[in-house]
Amino acid sequence: MGRSEHRGGIQLPVTPTTLADVAERAGVSRQTVSNAVNKPDLLRPDTLERVRQTIAELGYSPNRAARNLRTRTSSLIGLRFTPTQEGTANAAMDRFVHSLVEASEEAGYAVLLFAADDEDPVGGYDNLLRSTAVDAFVVTDTYLGNPQATWLTQQRAPFVAFGRPWDDDAARHVWVDVDGAAGTRLATQHLIDRGHTRIAWIGWRKDSPIGEDRRSGWLTTMHDNGLPTTGLASRVEDVVHSGAEAAAVLLDESAPTAFVCASDTLAMGVLHTLWIRQLAPGRDIAVVGFDDSQVAQVYPVGLTSVRQPLEDVAVEIVRTLRQLLSHQPVETRGVLLEPTLAIRESS
Amino acid sequence: MGRSEHRGGIQLPVTPTTLADVAERAGVSRQTVSNAVNKPDLLRPDTLERVRQTIAELGYSPNRAARNLRTRTSSLIGLRFTPTQEGTANAAMDRFVHSLVEASEEAGYAVLLFAADDEDPVGGYDNLLRSTAVDAFVVTDTYLGNPQATWLTQQRAPFVAFGRPWDDDAARHVWVDVDGAAGTRLATQHLIDRGHTRIAWIGWRKDSPIGEDRRSGWLTTMHDNGLPTTGLASRVEDVVHSGAEAAAVLLDESAPTAFVCASDTLAMGVLHTLWIRQLAPGRDIAVVGFDDSQVAQVYPVGLTSVRQPLEDVAVEIVRTLRQLLSHQPVETRGVLLEPTLAIRESS
DNA sequence: GGCGCTCGTTGGATCGATCAAGGGGGCAGC
DNA sequence: GCTGCCCCCTTGATCGATCCAACGAGCGCC
CATH class of the missing domain: 3.40.50.2300 (Response regulator)
Incomplete structure (x- = not known):
């Protein structure tokens, strides 16, 4: 029974309302109330309406624990x-x-x-x-x-x-x-469409299958467009300063005009190097990250990034x-x- | 009973083990097993040991739903x-x-x-x-x-x-x-210790009590150190470009050498303005944010920020x-x- | 009018744990 | 040797829902 007591002038339920309470009040059996909740089409419309109204009046919600126990599910x-x-x-x-x-x-x-x-x-x-x-x-x-x-x-x-x-x-x-490869394909093609031909890749170490997948998107898109990739790829750890170092080396040795990165973290590293060298992201050198993190969104320049759905x-x-x-x-x-x-x- | 069946050579439980299973196997009653789990000190040491061993053998875990139902708690x-x-x-x-x-x-x-x-x-x-x-x-x-x-x-x-x-x-x-005010006090004092005297505040609109609290930390610290605050405060929306605009206006009108911000988002705006004006964060102008977000952590320059515990x-x-x-x-x-x-x- | 069928409803059993008493064995005391 | 007591353990009831089997009313058909 859903007992209740007066306290501070407001009636508060001490024990929550149960199925039996509703059944008694509505003048039907427990099973009927249960059906009203779980299999409404088994009830006659007028009965259903009456039970539903009683449920609303009493503010009844099925006890989760009891339901879980019986049905062997927890939702x-x-x-x-x-x-x-x-x-x-x-x-x-x-x-x-x-x-x-x-x-x-x-x-x-x-x-x-x-x-x-x-x-x-x-x-x-x-x-x-x-x-x-x-x-x-x-x-x-x-x-x-x-x-x-x-x-x-x-x-x-x-x-x-x-x-x-x-x-x-x-x-x-x-x-x-x-599909990470599809993401980097998007990124690379986007850069090619903007006229870039020397597009570098900065990704994760080889033992990361996710990293290799993302890398393949860059690689295939470059090949499909007949663009060079030798000397334009780097694999480092996923921390900012590694990205920065890799960008510095690539800039010195291979003169890329754009970077596709396996993560926004690495892209941040690239941006750091650009900043040091007084290069403007987007104007002098293009950068694309991966994950559309908050960092990409609030970074002053605005970092283009692959967004996972x-x-x-x-x-x-x-x-x-x-x-x-x-x-x-x-x-x-x-x-x-x-x-x-x-x-x-x-x- | 915890039934089980053979499939693929491995014995897998079909029905999980119950208290009664353990009780039967250990030669005690259900309640004793329950006590072994919940009130071990009620059992004689040797009985406890025997029950515990049986529990381990059968891999028994109490059914959450049943326990929840009985105890009226869910954990x-x-x-x-x-x-x-x-x-x-x-x-x-x-x-x-x-x-x-x-x-x-x-x-x-x-x-x-x-x-x-x-x-x-x-x-x-x-x-x-x-x-x-x-x-x-x-x-x-x-x-x-x-x-x-x-x-x-x-x-x-x-x-x-x-x-x-x-x-x-x-x-x-x-x-x-x-204590947000304590955070901005820390930030402001830190800047004062570095020799700054014209420290600006960029915060949220006045209807935010959290924002006003953080602002008060800046204000009191400035006053306590006998430093000016007039014309050095701005209240804007918590988006990057608002922070950038506020920083631009403050730089033009009041020439601060440091900024304390109510959020990392606003601090990003300040950094944007600095970047546009070719001012180096930390060297030319100091900036402190709030929340120690990932943005603060991976931003190329590294944004000093108040970190909530x-x-x-x-x-x-x-x-x-x-x-x-x-x-x-x-x-x-x-x-x-x-x-x-x-x-x-x-x- | 009786039979059978469908649809809606009913009471009892059940899930697996804990609660609240009740029972049995061992030990000390007389 | 009997009683009393305490400690340890057992037994039946209970939490609140759903499942199950059976019952009853209403209806159509012959």
């Missing part, structure tokens, strides 16, 4: 929250999380965040899974040989990865990703998750989305 | 996730959320994210509260006259606000905040929440934490 999606690394510009998590929360909410899910210590990469997942605290996971950090995807697959836990299983052909899980990624992930959870056959094993180019003054 | 903290506005540098959410997740986890809580449409600001809160989906809330957007805090107080819902109830003296809720804020919030939830008297109604200054080349 929660687990996401391990990995913060942006300090000193880099890649703030994709912020935008992605928001998109995921919104997309989930429309599908009736909420997002549960958890952390995980580095010693035990699957610890957090294991806990939530065994205690049936979440229905599914979204895995974001699909770096080379990451253990989470493999482990979750073994456990037959439903999950969708944001990111391709680059190395592992045997991986049978579902993923959504953004994170909203679409989130929608796609939730759509796929729903298929997985409803035991429908999943249409496609992987979905690749096209990024766009946010053009600003630097190019 | 979840609700947080409305508001993404960073595009075009601004204030990415505090990212760092704060991570800190909150970590602090919560140590206290046995997880963070539940939800969105809310602007039409119904309390909609998300209401749903989660009535369905007893979360134990408490963390409210971050305590702007002037925000309805959430008031509403939650009325509902007697446990929550802690990140941010002071500026306008509302009647607000009786608990809060944790960062978000990790400490999160810890303090969780500590306070636990007091609230355990019905202990809360020690203090509000906690004010001191920011630090991240000094870089721009000053």
Whole structure:
């Protein structure tokens, strides 16, 4: 019974209203109220109306715990929250999380965040899974040989990865990703359209498949346009000063008129070098970054940058998750989305 | 019973292990197993050991839904996730959320994210509260006259606000905040120590209490040091070009040698103006921002910025929440934490 | 009018944990 | 040897929803 008490003149519920309260008040049984909530078309219209009105009067909401217990679902999606690394510009998590929360909410899910210590990469997942605290996971950090995807697959836990299983052909899980090569193709073609012919690449070290993917977009576009690439590429760590150094070396040795970078962080390094050499970004030398981070948006000159469609990624992930959870056959094993180019003054 | 089946040679649990399974296997009752988990000191050491071993053998984790139903708690903290506005540098959410997740986890809580449409600001809160989906809330957007805090107080819902109830003296809720004035005092004193005497302020419009607070730190420090402030302050919108314009006007009219800004976004505007006028940040003109955003960190020159102790804020919030939830008297109604200054080349 | 069928409704059982009492064994005291 | 007491553990009830099987009213058909 939803008891209540008077306090300070306002009637406040002490125990929340239950299904039984509504049933009694509306003069029907519990099951009928449950049906009114979950399968409205089973009720006669007038009964439905009456029950709904009672629900509104009493301000009833189904108790999550009870529902979860009975249905063995939680309507929660687990996401391990990995913060942006300090000193880099890649703030994709912020935008992605928001998109995921919104997309989930429309599908009736909420997002549960958890952390995980580095010693035990699957610890957090294991806990939530065994205690049936979440229905599914979204895995974001699909770096080379990451253990989470493999482990979750073994456990037959439903999950969708944001990111391709680059190395592992045997991986049978579902993923959504953004076509990085298409992004750098966009960037490179954009620069070619502006008349540039000597376009340099600054990317990540070779052991990053994401970096190599992005690099390939630059490479193929240059080749397709019959433009030179020798001496115009550099692979460094993803920190600002590495980008700056690489830009300095490339400027000295190969005289490029434009740079395509694997990240906004590296692009910032390039801009730094330009600034030191009194070169104007966009006028003297063009620069394009990757991720459309806040840095790209608020940098005084305005950094042109490849923008990942994170909203679409989130929608796609939730759509796929729903298929997985409803035991429908999943249409496609992987979905690749096209990024766009946010053009600003630097190019 | 935790049934299991053979598939692919590996034994996989179909139904998770329950308390009863453990009890049967260990030769004790359900309650004893429950006590072994929750009140270990009630058991005889040898029994405890035996039960614990059985729990480990079977890989048992308590079912969250069942526990939640019985105890009327969820071990979840609700947080409305508001993404960073595009075009601004204030990415505090990212760092704060991570800190909150970590602090919560140590206290046995997880963070539940939800969105809310602007039409119904309390909609998300209401749903989660009535369905007893979360134990408490963390409210971050305590702007002037925000309805959430008031509403939650009325509902007697446990929550802690990140941010002071500026306008509302009647607000009786608990809060944790960062002392913005102390931050700008740090920044201003830092510039004075470097020999600057004409230090300008660029802040937000007057209707922002946070902005006025930060402004007061600059003002008092200037006065305390007997330095002039007339003609050296400007209040604009929190976008880059407004900051740039304000800097231009101030430079022309009052010839400051340093700027203290209410945000990194505005500081970026100042740097833009300096760049246009060929003035070197840090050498010709000093600039200090606020929030220590990624922009400040990766900007080529390195922007000195006030850094909010978000990790400490999160810890303090969780500590306070636990007091609230355990019905202990809360020690203090509000906690004010001191920011630090991240000094870089721009000053 | 009776039969069978459909649709809506009903009471009981169930999910898996914790709460609140109740029971049994061992040890000390007389 | 019996009683009393305490400690440790067990048993039945409960949280609030949904699933299940069965029941009842209304209707059409013969």
